[in-house]
Amino acid sequence: MSVTEPQTPPLPTPLADSAPDKGGPAQPLLIVRDLQKYFPVRGGILGGKKAVVQAVDGVSFEVRKGETLGIVGESGCGKSTTARLLIGLLEKDSGEIIYDGQDLGGALSLRDLRRGVQMVFQDSYASLNPRLTIEDSIAFGARIQGLSDPVGRARKLMDRVGLAPDRFAQRYPHEVSGGQRQRINIARALAMSPRLVVLDEAVSALDKSVEAQVLNLLADLRREFGLTYIFISHDLNVVRYISDRILVMYLGEVVEIAPVDDIWSSQAHPYTKSLFSAMPSMDPDNRTKEPPLAGDPPNPINPPPGCRFHTRCRFVDSVCKTKVPALRPLTAGGQHMAACHLHDLGSGHKLAGKDVLS
Amino acid sequence: MTAIDPLDMPVTEAGKGYWSGVGARLIRDPLTLICMSVIALLILSAIFAPWLGLGDPYKGSMIARLKPIGTPGHILGTDEQGRDMLARLIYGGRLTLFIGLTPVVLAFFIGGTLGIVAGYAGGWVNTLIMRTVDVFFAFPSVLLAIAISGALGAGIVNSLVSLTIVFIPPLTRVAEAVTSGVRALDYIDAARASGASALTVIRVHVIGNVLSPIFVYATSLTSVCMILAAGLSFLGIGVRPPEPEWGLMLNTLRSAIYVNPWLSALPGLMIFITSLCLNLLSDGVRSAMNVRD
């Protein structure tokens, strides 16, 4: 036997009191349509227009029951904002969030949504109240939701995420390691028996060896409790490992969405392509020669018109500067969708349909 | 399989609470301990003054006025009306500390609440509270205290009112800053995401984390407040005679400086020592409470 994960403890009783399924297996657990969030930023009081950050601008996607949707993109592209919109930590400007067939703000109250959707944050330290013991932190949500025996539930979950309750229950966050804190955060999210867990860069701050431990844990939990994940990361390897489908964002917009194997083998959007080529090679004999993209991601305060990527795109054509490409399937009824004029024969792009990407 | 617990990590004593940590750090700081004892001594002697077998702080004899320090029967001498200085200084500690500390305590609660509400709510609530506070910040604190006290007239209650008003804005501002800082942390979002009401989030997650910085700041105001309170009395718009109060005693003993300088320095010295100890204590508490230090 080689290096392994410690043995998983015997399965605790599954979280029985999850909210019941309403829409049936065919109903996507979450449908997001045209989600939009602009943040005003202070501009000049004197006449100057108030600037806005177009953090999320017309994002639409679906999450099916039991799948893991990975979201990738450069920093500032609106991943976290999307996540916060999904669990109602931010109020959307417009758009629809439909959870298990029910519209948020319509049939579904924020409170009910939060029974079903929980979140794990990136900064494991900042996401735990330093003044509460680990047990109290985990039990808090269950207590708020009026679930039975919050403390027992907390201890069970601690056990499940691999933290012996007897040794850790009474500790404070600064008394445990980063990997352990992230386990606590996971346990806390699960304490409310959610069906969808949004993981916003949940493993990014961890060391590689610890990251692997936590990813294993997440995989186990998903299987065990039938969870659905939205997994946000900028590490493509991690996203690929854990996701069923990958959604790529650029400057507040979705540029591509596809099942993981499809996108891994062929990226339809030039940005996705560049992002993938930017991954460091693991082969010393075959190192990266050319940077796939020049310059930094632009500021979302004044995003470029037309296709937002056109300022950095190798295949830019005049149409890209004026017309916003729509997110459309590459093949009719296919799962692989991209928002690029190259794939739209009617777009007027001179390279459209020429298959320049591969 | 190895017998090692994979998740073990050396930690300092598991389960140790925050306050016991603060206590432990305080105990290891001799200067703070000394100051704490001095303040405790002052407070205790102020509380138990009537049982200490002191002379009557209000009753004097004209024949025995301005006796020097060391006079038998009057260890610290007598004041300009022949009243026992020791008794008056100890009873004076009562009023001085009361007027010096109460406004900070009141302002701590009022300003703390306002600041937490402003910081947590954000938006127009924040704007309303903080812009109002800004207006008070346009007045230097001493000026504001004197202006309000001067307008209201002398008296203990008036002094308390004016000093409380003076200390509410800074405490509000600090509370707001600390609260908005905490508000931005993910654990607040996590708590909100679990469906807790704003009040619950504030109660469970905000207060515990903002209280100690606000408290530390408040302690640093106590000495300012005490000096200011004594200053008001010294000016004649604080405590009214014949109440023993250090600032007032300093004022009434001012002319005795030509007869017996040491005697008339005593109230000033008391103010100095007390405020020194309050300052040092506040510094000590500050460093003891700083968890991430």
Add this chain to the structure above:
Amino acid sequence: QGTLRIGMTASDIPLTTGQTDQGGEGMRFMGYTVYDSLIEWDLTSADKPSVLIPGLATEWAVDADDKTKWTFKLRDGVTFHDGSPFTAADVVWNLDKLLDDTSEQYDSRQSAQGKSRIPAVASYSAIDDHTLEIITKEPDATLPYQLAWILMSSKANWEANDKSWEKVAMSPSGTGPWKLDTFVPRERAELTPNEAYWDETRVPQLDKMVLIPLPEPNARAAALLSGQVDWIEAPAPDTIPAMTGNGFVISSNAYPHNWTWHLSRLEGSPWNDIRVRKAANLAIDRDGMSALLGGLMVPAKGFLPPSSQWFGKPTFDVRYDPEEAKKLLAEAGYSVDNPLKVKALISPSGSGQMLPLPMNEYIQQSLAEVGIEVEFMVVEWNQMINLWRAGAADPAVEGAESINFTYFIQDPFTGLIRHLSCDLIAPNGTNWGHYCDPEMQALFDKIKTTFDPEAQDAVMRETHEKFVNDALFLMVTHDVAPRALSPKVKGFVQAQNWYQNFSSITME
């Protein structure tokens, strides 16, 4: 020759336009220095109480038939500092300044200070350049005392200053022995001699007199001790040893001031019992109190200082006799074990109040020893003035049965009449205690209608004897107007008056 720098207790330079503010100190330093009145006080002697003497009027008389008609002969050859001559028209102009609010020169500030001083005046006219006629509302023999308050400023100067009193304030013009040279509000005023003063004996010897407001007693003491001023008013008692020790001179003299408890005579007041009043007066060891005041006091023997020309020969001897006091109280039904409980209004500070708190506490102790238990109601001085104006019956007084007040007792009206006259019962007047006694009222009327000064003095004495014999006040002490002088100040004679003469002073 030389410059005399005086530290005043006032917090500002008194009003310079004529009628001064800042109370007695204003008249002392900015009134009778820069200005004259028709009739003045004789300030040349330290030994006898000062009396009225001719000022800008050389003689005056009431009409033999119409006792409301007075004629004044004005002094010839007097000129204002600006050079304009002083005439009867100027007097009329000055009176209009105070009394006629339709006149151009009416000045509310001066009026506020002067109008109430001359309640008797009904009308006035200039007969010729040097003859003035004044009609009083009713016969009132105290008119000369009233007129001694009224100072004459120059009409020509007012006109030269665009008829603006604000401008006049910066360069005023009177007829007095001193001219105001420069003036920094709240900081200093410099007076220089008026070499052309009509009374050659009162042409100042100094080159300059500087007035500096120093309201804080210790700042005043420090200023004198560090040589920044040569003279301070009212040195704090505790600073006096340090001053005398350093060769400074303490000058003091009796003057018409008293420190009393004004007693309520309302229905139900314990002070209505003469035995209680006398007992209280006998209970106080006034010599003991002297220690508190550094000896700077005159123990009260009556309402007026013993040296007053109006003291008379009262039969009730105000002295310290606790046994007698206890006896009287016993007769009235009280004892140490069964004390009489009274409530007294006092204030922690106030002009002329000396050291009100320690003194009152001393009284409280003394009275307790004979069986009167005093509860104090301490109020701010300004509040105290309001309560004093409101009178003992006002609810704001909260049933207090006495008020500790100090009185300026310069003349018959301010000295005696205003406190006890039936027609001046508060809030209409200043009879705080609502005292009204036909016998006393008859005496007051007699004062007003006795136009012969000698005879009037006799009535005054009779009145004062009744004040004392009936023990109408708790008579405690008189101030002695102490002032501390640098040894370099020579030639000062402290008159027994609120006002002083600075002309004789020289600096070494």
Add this chain to the structure above:
Amino acid sequence: MFSYFLRRVILMLPVAFGVSVICFLLVQIAPGDPLTAIMPVDATADEQAAMRAIYGLDKPLPIQYAIWIGNLAHGDMGKSIATGRPVAGEVFGAVNNSLLLAFSAAVIAFPIGIFLGFLAGYFRDTWIDRVVTAISIAGVSVPNYWLGIVLVIIFSVNLGWLPSMGAGPGGSQDWSWDWLHMRHLVLPAVTLAVVPIGIVARTVRALAGDLLTQDFVLALYAKGMSRGDVLRHVARNAAATALSVMGLQLGYLLGGSILIETVFNWPGSGFLLSNAIFQRDLPLLQGTILVLALFFVAMNLIVDVAQAAIDPRIKRS
């Protein structure tokens, strides 16, 4: 930069309005009759009423406020009840003197405070740090009004070296920068400087200490800079914050000198204020506080702008 300045000015307006309301209300909370102090004690009710009308005290509150603000707009702050002189003249003269005193104290306090603070911050946790900390804590703990009295007794009364009161031998009006006048400034300025020395030293110490642990300091050493260069960088970084603390302190010196001015009979705004309080001279009280507060507001503005000029990061936010 100019737009930043303009923005700050506009942000200042509501504050200034609030200040005026507070100043106005200040007088309304005052019990008692403001006329008491100036009328002869035996003035009749009629005379008082007439006087009240002259000062506009007989009108309802909002009207009084409107009149007051209206007059303020014309630079007319009313007339002092006690002296009858225009408040504006009295206040500006006094504020002038207070400024003189406050700036002198600042000139003493700030360099000393900055020096001590830097020393302590640089030699953190050494005996130097402890000595400086002791000095600064003593500085902020001492009741300066008491210190003032003690200094007067020593240097004026006993030694006779320095005058105990006033602003110059001829009053404040003909102030000049000669020793004859400056002698008068020494004691009050030193007394006043004690507290800000402590505060500035503490602030600078914390600031320097903090900055010295930052990455860029390490980076400076890494590129071969000497200690002096590093200190220069740290000083430049600390300047903005230090400046705002000093601005605040200057305000406190100005407004807080009331006790000191009383002790030294310094003809400044504090002295004026204390007179106004004791004479219940409400227009003067109002005017003095208003001018001081507005001055303080303006100074905060200047400090803000100066900070923005020093620290390139500020303008953006």
Add this chain to the structure above:
Amino acid sequence: MTTNLVDIRNLSVRFTGARTVHAINDLTLTLQQGETLALLGESGSGKSVTLKTLLRLLPPKRTQIDGAIEVNGTDVLTLSGRKLQAYRGEEVSMVFQEPGLALDPVYTVGDQIAEAVMRHKRISKVEAISTALDMLRRVRIPSPERRLKNYPHELSGGMLQRVMIALALACRPRLLLADEPTTALDATVQIQILLLLRDLQKEFGMGVIFVTHDIGVAVEVSERIAVMYAGQIVEEGTTREIIKDPRHPYTRGLLAANLHDAARGARLNAIPGAPPALETRPDACSFAPRCPLAEDRCRAALPPVHVPNARRRVACIHANAPLAVG
């Protein structure tokens, strides 16, 4: 034996104070001119401390350093005063992890580069600015003239890191130390910086020690890799050797934990546990508590160092017996 640019012998660094930390324990490392070495290890393994020791940037009062360091023949540990200043920045310079924090916020980037140049090259301000401009061009910053006058907060993260590199290279040092210069950056920017560093290294011919905890990054930039664990180097070799033939169980664990080619959904081979706290000086193999192959002797004494070839070292008893991963 070729002379080494960097020669670290038996270096130990211990922090005293409230808590004692044995950050570096008996570390030996060499680097030749023109070589790029990646220092790979978990958080807290002592990578940054090693770099700071090379520049003598650790707080002297609380740090105890033993051993010897020579850079280009100079004994670094005895340097002081002007010599130390001349050494820093001119001989050796450093690129920090957070360029936003490592630049002084109140000076323009041009001034900050020029300052270093003026200090070491003793040239006028104008010349220094033109050098700075030249450096900004070399790190391929667009419109460098304008950037010269920018303050750090006006630049994006990638731009700042370029400035930082320009600053570090402005005085043409022989040795460049880079402390995780790309962890704070986005993937698309990271690769740009890595390639830039690679190019500049060739152009300037300097030695580079590049600290990272990302194997992929190490592969992209380095010829050699040294793997650190608990203040020691547990394995050292060429990049190819380390990637293709890791000998130390820790190195293997790291490689296995890397998701590069992990099958989707399959279990990852994670290293259990967490690194030691280093409160005492290790007297046995520090990795033993987490090591699946640990034996009693591993916990009893320090492991022997095996030297399979000239510049390859493995500190493990199992080093000679290559084992199949997994």
